[in-house]
Amino acid sequence: MKSKSKFKIIIVVGMLLGVVFGAKAFFSEGELIQGSIESEKKVICDDDGMVFEVRTKAKFVKDFLDEQKIEIGKKDYISMPEDAVLYSNSIISILRSKKITVFDGDIKKEYETFFSDMQNFFWSNNIKLAEFDIVDPEISTPIYNKMEIEIIRVEIREEVKNEQIKFKTVSEDDSDMGWREEKVIQKGENGTKKIEYEVVYYNDKEISRKIKNSEIIKEPTEKIIKKGTYVKIGKAHKGLASWYAQPSHLKSAFPSLTGYYAANPWLPKGSYVKVTNKNSGDSIIARINDRGPFGPGRIIDLDKTAFSAIASLGAGVVDVKMEEILN
Structure with a gap:
């Protein structure tokens, strides 16, 4: 009987010691967690692809955001609730909602996306590119808010x-x-x-x-x-030829086959003459469509273009032979 009573006492004492040490261990662990929350800790933040590491004493995510002056938009996504507790090595990921305008050929369309690269943005919105299509800016350009993208469809x-x-x-x-x-x-x-x-x-x-x-x-x-090249020559006249700038309305009245025109005091309008520079031998065929000249020794007044074909305009007057053309 005595040995059984001893055994019972030993069991009770063991149970009491277990309760005491267990309680001590429990409170020690709570203090450790509390210390981890309140002490300075390392937090990694990925803000839409921009990753940075911060040492902070912020207890909650909201405190950390306020401390770092990070604003979260209504449509932005954050991986941890703002009332979540921060521990050492906590990782906060933020995806920014970005408004994108796409000009696809003649079509303009507005989009909102979390993606930061064009390839995934195009894929998520079923925008397909052909082999030779051009994207401006280049498809490797990171996406940012209020970005404008032009797609030129090349065929x-x-x-x-x-x-x-x-x-x-x-x-x-x-x-x-x-x-x-x-x-x-x-x-x-x-x-x-x-x-x-x-x-x-x-x-x-x-x-x-x-x-x-x-x-x-x-x-x-x-x-x-x-x-035909045969020119039937009639009466020949010798004298001086001068020049003037003939009005265009005279040329339209008697169009010339050669493009040369002249004035003469007596020959019929519409008739042709061959005019030869006696010094150089250069000659033209001109059509009479005006009257003149009336100076001494002058027998023909050539249009500026006709005169320049047989002599320099600076000569003013030249000695010529004027032959009537009969055919």
């Missing part, structure tokens, strides 16, 4: 067109025909050329066109004209 097309090759006109002189006569002896026909282009379009607007290949399908046919 490279192969196009084939048939184009005309214009025929050439060839003149042949014929001394048996009068100088004002001409005759078509071969009709000209345009040719055809097939051209393959590489055409670049930006948002359906053509930017560049490059020839990749060309092939002549039909050669052009030259137009051949026989022009």
Whole structure:
């Protein structure tokens, strides 16, 4: 009986000692946790990709945000509630809501995103890029709030067109025909050329066109004209030629085949004369469409263009032979 009573006493004493030491251990652990909360600690903050490490005595997340002057927008995401307790090595992650404007061709659209890179932003919004599309700014540029992104849709097309090759006109002189006569002896026909282009379009607007290949399908046919050169000369006159700037309305009244005009006191308007510089031998054919000159020894007043074809305008007057043309 005595041994059993002893045993019971030993058990009770052991239980009491366990309670005492357990309580001590419990309060010691609480003090450790409390000390960890109140002491300076290391906190890692990832603010939308900008990572920094801070030593702080802030107890709660809100205290830490106030201390670091970090504002959280209504649409921003933070990984820890603001009333959460901070411990050493706590990690706070913040994702910023960013407003993005995308100009996709002719379409403008507004977006909001947490992503900081364009590739994920495009993927999340089902914006697909073709091989040659251009993104401005470059796709590697980090996304920021109120960013504007332009997408230029680039298309490279192969196009084939048939184009005309214009025929050439060839003149042949014929001394048996009068100088004002001409005759078509071969009709000209345009040719055809097939051209393959590489055409670049930006948002359906053509930017560049490059020839990749060309092939002549039909050669052009030259137009051949026989022009008469025979000038039938009539009465010849010798004297001085002067020049003046002839009004355009006179030229329209009597159009000249040669483009040269002149005034004469007596020859019929509309008639032609051959005028030769006696010193140089240079000559032209001009059409009479005005009256004059009336100075002594002067037989013809050439338009400025006609005079400059046989003499320098600075000469003022030159000695010429004027021959009437009969055909």
